Amino acid sequence: MLMIDPKQLDRAIWGKQENKLPTMQSIKFPVKVHSALGWLAAQSDMYKGYWQDREGEKVCYLGALIKITSLSDISSYLAQYPEQRFYGGVTFDQTQPQWPGFPACQFILPQIELRLNDDEQWLYIHNWQSMSAEQRIATLKSLRSETKLRWQSPQFKLVAQHPSQPMWHSLVNSVTQADALKACPKVVLARQSIYQANEHINALALLEQWQQLQPDNYAFYLSNQPDQSFFGVPPERLYQRLGQSLATEALAGTGQSSEQQHTRAKLGQKLLHDTKNNHENQFVADAIYQALTSMSQNIQIAPMQLVEQRHLQHLCQKITAQLHPHTTDTDLLTALHPTPAVAGLPRVKAQHYLAEHEPFDRGWYAGAVGFISQKKSDFTVAIRCAHQNQQQLSVYAGAGIVKGSEAQSEWQELQRKSATIQGLLNV
Ligand SMILES: C=C(O[C@H]1C=CC=C(C(=O)O)[C@@H]1O)C(=O)O
Known part of the structure; x- marks a missing residue:
């Protein structure tokens, strides 16, 4: 799935490692994916999300490097990680009982993002700089090729x-x-x-x-655990x-x-x-x-x-x-x-x-x-x-x-x- 020049990949894996999360460094690779949701379906992470805007950008994201559960914490995280996106949102009424497994407020800085638009497809891996070469290889190896999704409705x-x-x-x-x-x-x-x-x-x-x-x-999908999800196609x-x-x-x-x-x-x-x-x-x-x-x-x-x-x-x-x-x-x-x-x-x-x-x-x-x-x-x-x-x-x-x-x-x-x-x- 990854269309990366082996030399470039080698350099990326064995390159400099600085163990400092607050100045999070990311790496991005060009990739070729046919179905963003098919790619997401193949991955096995606990945290999985999908985001599609009205201008044609599609994003699949995996893993949670940082989880924000209060709206009041957002500004300080954005100041700390100015280049990063935090995906998620808030429920209809945060003072009321929530669905099990779905907190009232949740924003995630994912470990991996696949961003696609009409012209480009990139795979981002965040916090790359602080990973060891072994962790980098393991992360790349954990990514699976996309599956072909076929909706066959159960009864x-x-x-x-x-x-x-x-x-x-x-x-x-x-x-x-x-x-x-x-x-x-x-x-x-x-x-x-x-x-x-x-x-x-x-x-x-x-x-x-x-x-x-x-x-x-728009289209979105949020899942914090297997077999539980919230998704929709809102106008x-x-x-x-x-x-x-x-x-x-x-x-x-x-x-x-x-x-x-x-x-x-x-x-x-x-x-x-x-x-x-x-x-x-x-x-x-x-x-x-x-x-x-x-x-x-x-x-x-x-x-x-x-x-x-x-x-x-x-x-x-x-x-x-x-x-x-x-x-x-x-x-x-x-x-x-x-x-x-x-x-x-x-x-x-x-x-x-x-x-x-x-x-x-x-x-x-x-x-x-x-x-x-x-x-x-x-x-x-x-x-x-x-x-x-x-x-x-x-x-x-x-x-x-x-x-x-x-x-x-x-x-x-x-x-x-x-x-x-x-x-x-x-x-
Ligand atoms: C609350 C919903 O729709 C809202 C958005 C557009 C039109 C609406 C209406 O005409 O009632 C609702 O305000 C829903 O679809 O669940």
Whole structure:
């Protein structure tokens, strides 16, 4: 798999070794890989992750040289390791019970990264300088050639839905009572659908298929132990920061789509002019604007546009800003996450309502997933996702509930949001 000139490799292995982690030195080799996820599937590390942005970069990462479990520690690690990326994120609500094996906050500086884009493919090995020649050889030898992923769906059976449809109706009705709307004009209710498979679930093969159906979305995979993973193909950007330039978006408000271009365009126009959906989106755009005013300047909001997905369309307002110097990723994550696209408004009240009434633990569903580095950070909102625990797969979907929302049509919206993965599960 490694296309490295043997002389170059020899020099790399036997080259200078300085035992000092804080000035971590990395080495990179050009490689040739057909399927990033196929490569990841072949590796045996306990910590495995995948990250695909909307510009076409794909990253597989392995191992954990450093693990950060608190947002407040991020800045000091970035100062110490200015060249490195830390992958991971935070859950929807860090004050609530979390999924076993998935901490509330986790960022990893991996030992190995495979970074692919349209022009280049590089394998990075971090902390190379402090390894002995034997450790270097062992690390290179531990890397396996990619496997060919083939998604052959086991038989899946829906074993539970939280909330059930009747409970969904009563939750939507309670959120849309006049008094409740006064306190919380928007609450994003969600559903966990639990499927039991009759055999092992190859989550990476499933993700590969899913990602190919929605190639312009983000895609991610997180796994801290064998046979447990969280993965998804979300359309929503939380934020991308390049130096001090910030790009974010209000993605909320959903309408139907169609395979026929003409009908899709008509449905899109209907959505663009729909009052309830425009409100739903504007709540998010206003909250982002407010969050950014104290930490940035030159905030620009582009006109409302459509984002097409396979079974639905969304309203979206793209937002850009110039961050004040010294604004950190911890500031941004704290201010922007979770947006009213996944929590509601006001945020804390909506989160309290969900903690009290939603009949499942959101864990990493609707969390912030991505990476942080000094130069660049990029986060998606973890929606259109699934949590695999051995032979069980939980699929999550949510819908913003505002004045005028109807329980039945919001339930159908959940179905449409889950339709792509459900199609792959044959359920
Ligand atoms: C919370 C989800 O979607 C959000 C993002 C886009 C549109 C949404 C909506 O129209 O309700 C939601 O706010 C989800 O897919 O689980």
